[in-house]
Amino acid sequence: MALRDLTTDYAGRGAPMFRLALKTGALTVLTLGFYRFWMKARIRRYYWSAIRPGGHPLEFVGRPTEMLTGFLTAVVFLAFYIGVVNLILMFFSFSVFKGEAPAYLLSFIGLVPMFFFAHYRARRYILARTRWRGIRFALEPGVKGYVWRATLWWLATILSVGILWPVKTFELEKYRTDRTWFGDQKFEQTGGRWSLMGAMKHVYLAAALILCGIIAATALDEPVWLAASAMGAIWAVLGLAYWKAESFKRLTEGKVLGDAGLRSHPRGGRVLGVYLLGGLAISALLTALLIGLAVGLGLVFALVDPAMIEAGFKDLGDLANLPAWVATLFALAAYFAMFLFWGVLREVFITMPIARHFAETTEVVNPDALNAIRQRPRDEFAEAEGFADALPLGDGI
């Protein structure tokens, strides 16, 4: 009997996520960053549990303490690299090139393989700590092959001025997927090397339009052609949203797990909508927050020293005579509040809606094949995602 395809429910809600992110974010700021491992674990548990293929939630079982240990491990290695190598590079840069730019460049180039390394290892940790239906996911060790492939494909992408981006995306995803397991069943990424090119078509056309507009405007000396470039820019934004949805669809549907598979139909328009509306909501709320802070400050003054407020309103210039510590305090409070709320609102208005859309449009095909899958042993992997944590990888969860 073939079971019906498993659709995915998404149980994440804005209000609980807001509370969770705000609470853990505030604790992170207050503990000078050391709570962030606990924050990460909790927020991931929430996000994972929100995704429920066939009604059964994913589970993230990573422990904050192992993330902390992994981070400490990475710090020991990276501190040496960053401290000593940066110093030497700075020295050579100034003694040979008489400037600091080469040092930054060399230092960055030296770090690039480290980024790929960190990325793969973080993926390995996250998959090893993800379960569904009680069964562990896993990523095989294989970071060496990933680092040189990633370096090569990124180089090819840069040399081709970005045209090969879809190929790079596919090749790296294939390398990772072909080493991913669900229990004792291996995933396979099908679809060819060029299969994502079509997902990028709008971006290519938009880039061509922008370029043509600039060439025409310069060659004919008629700035009106720049209108074509402007149209191209708008098209490019739409095209990127299409790419995000379509590349996800093609990669997801290309993933095969034994006899089971995936189907996905996300919409670029929805992705764009989330970014636009989310961005709007975030800016509005942050503005409101700043105004609120200013009003709060005013209230404090009104309570402490009403005369000062009165004087301030009579002549706005007098406000500049506020004691230095008040201004500093206000600036600090505003800075931390903005930083904190920016992170929290981004989770609520961007990350979660995007995750919701991708989850709800993805189905497991032929799920009865899953019943043959058995558990795999735990991947201890003590380093966790320490390197990704120490290096600013910047890909959120």
Add this chain to the structure above:
Amino acid sequence: MSDGGSVVEGFADYVDGETAIIHRVALRLSPDRLTLIQPDGGSEDWVADDLREVPDQADPSMLVLSRAGNPVARLYVTDGEISKLLRRNAPALHRRPPIENKPRIAAWGLGAVASVALIIFVLVPVMANQLAEFLPPEGEKALGDATFEQIRTALGREDFLPVETCEDPAGLAALAKMEARLGAAQDLPYPVTVTVLDHELVNAFALPGGRIVIFRGLLEMAASPEEVAAVLAHELGHVVHRDPTRDALRLAGSIGVLGLVFGDFAGGTVVLLLANELINAQYSQAAETGADDYAHALLTEAGLPPSALGTFFARLKDEYGDAEGIYAHFSTHPQMTARIEAALEAQTQAERAGELKDPVLTPAEWADLRAICGPSKPEPDPKIPGNSKGEPSRLGRG
């Protein structure tokens, strides 16, 4: 756990952590246990004390249970009444698993702290000291120029324009006369460039490559041109000893490491600056004393009173107090009392040798120097808090 000792029944989804099969099991909730009954009749008891809720679940209508001692099996309870009873009565639903590997975490923590400390306090300073000796003069100049622009921008006002340099011709001439009188360039492989910045900070510092920066605030605070000359001599001491070059190289090494440790969160910036201050202070007390000694010798040689450095410090001390206690940690300078005494001692020696000569500037030239930033300005701009008051002078390197 059920109320009143009765048995409540229902159904739930169960995974055993061995296969990916979802088992639909019947539940029997008794006062002290939860019994799972498989479709084939087999049953399993989960005693009340072993029941754990998997935390941070997005779906509030589903209770995800695990059993202490079994890391993989899960029970997905959607039955409202059973969930409610379990949440109300299960005694250890929220008990956390004990933290494993505590000694291991502690060992790694200590190891990380020790190695970062070793790198920041030993390895990087030692390497910076060695490399500073080998940096060619043009390299030093490039380093100094880059730092100078950064500092100008950092001190900029709310319009984000860099702070102006002061270039009144008469003032520049007076400054040049002072430099010539000190004549320190003979010890250096590059010309000395003295710049006055239009800023009310009472401060001066040296940068790599012979660049010395004096703030307008310092010119206004000094009572005589000899005091300015003394400060200049002190900064020349830093340049000759290559302290700023060492500093810049050490900063290049240590700031990245500190950034690594504290991560990219908001408080990190503050901690970073504070930590760097501390490192600086630990490191350079000897450098300050060295620069003072150099200044005393240079002033004596130029026939100027070394005590001027002392009188200037005395004025700073009256204004801001001596840096003592916790504050002394964050001050790059040895306690001022000691420095004032050292300056007076040098003065006594210079007087005994009869080496004191004419004043460094005529009164007219002194007036010109003080007006190098244009006609004297009103009180410091009140829109920049914290700079004019409260901040002790950090006479030395920036």
